[in-house]
Amino acid sequence: MLVEVSLHLQHKLETKLSLTPYVKQSLEILKYSLEELEHIIREEANANPLIELIEPNSEHLLEMARVPNSQASNYESDALFDPLLHIPQQDSSIEPYLMEQLAVQRRLTKSEREIVLYLIRNLNESGYLDCDMEETAERFRVPIEKCDELISLLQSFEPAGIGARSLRECLQLQAARDGNAPKHTEALILRHLEDLAQGDFQFVADLYGVPKREIENAFSYIKQLNPRPLMAVQSARQELIIPDIIVEEFNGEHIISINDMYLPQISINPHYEELLRITDCGETGTYLKTKLSDAILLMRGIEQRHETLYKVTESILKKQRAFFQKGTKALVPLRLKEIADHVGLHESTVSRTISNKYIRTPKGIFALKTFFIRGVKMHNGEVESPLLIKEKIKAIIDSEDRNKPLSDQKIANLLLAEGIPIARRTVAKYREELSIPQSARRTKK
Template sequence: MDLSMQQQQKLDMKLALTPQIKQSLEILKFSMEELENFIREEANSNPLIELKEPSSIEQTIEMARLQGDYGGGTSVSNGEALDPLNQVAGSTYSLELHLLEQLAMEKGLTRTEKEVIVYFIQNVNEVGYLVCDLEEVAFRFDLSMDECEKLLQILQSYEPVGIGARNLTECLLIQLNYKKDAPVLAAPFVQHHLEQLANREFQELAKQYETTIEEVQSVLLYIQQLNPYPMIEVEHERTEYIVPDLIVELLNGEVIIRINDVSLPQLSINTYYEELLRTNRDEETNHYLKTKLSDALLLMRGIEQRHETIYKITNFIFQRQKEFLVEGRIALKPLRLKDIAQLAELHESTVSRAIHDKFIQTPKGIFPMKDFFVRGIKTESGEIESTILIKEKIKTMIEQESKPLSDQKIANILMAEGIQIARRTVAKYREELGFLQSTKRAKKE
């Protein structure tokens, strides 16, 4: 046997990822928030990138619109501040925006009523108290005091609880109204005896309300757990709102898709450095500027490709899942990454990157993109039934059972309907739905 070493040439084709392709794939995987941070980091290190910040009004309106129809029927593209939400400034997430998002959920309010509540919101101070006079508001908007009070109560129903109160007493009473476990004496103590509680006049209060000193002290401890400054709750326990990457709507039976890039700054090339590149004679400086110009153009193209890819994938998703926009999750059909990859003529890994950590705003709420990819089970007719629909069938059977159905019995019923499913699969779905085994489920009377 010849064991001598020999040199041989071998032709092997491999896909080499250039820095441009790597950056493009990285940008594709970013969520909208990550992309915004990445853009700002690149702009900080590249003098040729110039950022134009998005309009704070546009961001405010968009955030409110995402939470529901706020009734602003007039376009603001003409620059006319006709909608009350146009009056709100501030580019960062604030108490004002937090309250506007809740106002956007209100249905049945007139334009004037919304304007009044927006005015109230603009007159909530840094700790959450209302600082405008109701008589002045009534005169300003030509309303009665009763109408103003009712509109203020709408604001006071928002989170954080106690917002829009005019003083400490009202703030605490609003909170007590939402507390099911509040002691009976808590409300009258807050309304009439805060000063006595502060002075620890427990004996006098116990005598007046025919109770014990210990009970008075217990009520005081409960009141002390309430929040005298509603804004503190927003500052320290702020709810994290999901900002969707795409918005999908159904208009006259047609699926409308748009990229939600309202928070992204617009990129352009700095004209000063662009002119310097044309006129400068220094070779080293020119090399630096050319490199930075290439990086800037690469970033801009990468963002454009990201949007195009995500839009294309979403379009194919809702060609399949259009009924979801009307009927919700129960209407989701089986769909695989492979299916979308073939339709969009993309690699499966590219589709996976594109849907990673992305969210879609729909008429049924905000959902991760991955939720629209649904596994299925084959039926006798050769069709694929979605696991969501099968789980719904199992849920309905268990909720309507006259006596507990075993997993095998449920499997038999489904198989009689043409759905090929094993007992262990039924058991798995039952557990995911939160139901106990048949032997542990209480029999219905």
């Protein structure tokens, strides 16, 4: 049997999304904080003879706001403020340390690895997870249960307590991994930290039907757990927060400026520029052209970073105007997608823009992430701010019968009756953030 084989050419049109070197460079530079960018510029200058650096004016640097991370009093204090957001970026040795543990997880799919890597990159310096799970699920188009599963995987890494979303969870993860932890330790962490902190050992002992000494021993154990797990694997250091954006008030208007005073200015070395005009061919000419192209890409990338940062900041502040009158208490629910749609950028680009960036305002210095709050969708379709819901929870507790205080579930039911669908665990979370003890503790008082 003979089979006839023929060869022929066929034209086919395809549309492919391709990133130019300029776009790739711009996206890479966009994610850097001010200090990281300064380091990158100096590295490039060392490797590229065409780049000359003009050092920043030292007098300007002295005027620039640089806030030690220990001076919490410099920040506005209210229920929304989270000091973990204001800790400087983590040491670069942390990510590889966790990546080594991720590499041995052989059964993960490519998309699962990408999600875990995303979670690792959203750990703050203390080791707490600093990202919204619903937004993460939407970003990677997976069920939220899958995100919870991968968070549990991350929480199994070393050091114990990594990937926790609260102090309670951090301590509970450490106790759960210790086979020698005293009996009832996890339950005490999750339900009775306030009681233990106030020394009500007999009250807790009566609840569990155990001797008071047993509760005291458990509390001694809890106190030696590490509330900041990543501190165990990185050297302690005093760092300064340098704001990437500065907002100043002038005649009732808020003026945004990108802080580039800290950065050395880039220029092209005139000697090599002249040599390039003379030597237009050969290996030397090719080398000089390549280095010139690299220098121009770097300068354009920095310029693009500044433009994008300005546009995104301007959009954020337009959405959060009340912040300048009342501070963080007046922040309204805001998501990355709203800003992305408003400025015409991809959501991932906005995420890069706000990552590890700080803004100096008349109200203090804040991480840009501070301005993004996930609201609760009401039955009428409106989105309610968590701050207002906290006020409602506080008002309900303030008016309750002291002899019969309301459980978190009953508070959730009352809010549901007002058209606010909220889970019991969310009520518990908000109550704890308000420093209000649970119902058993309120009964005792």
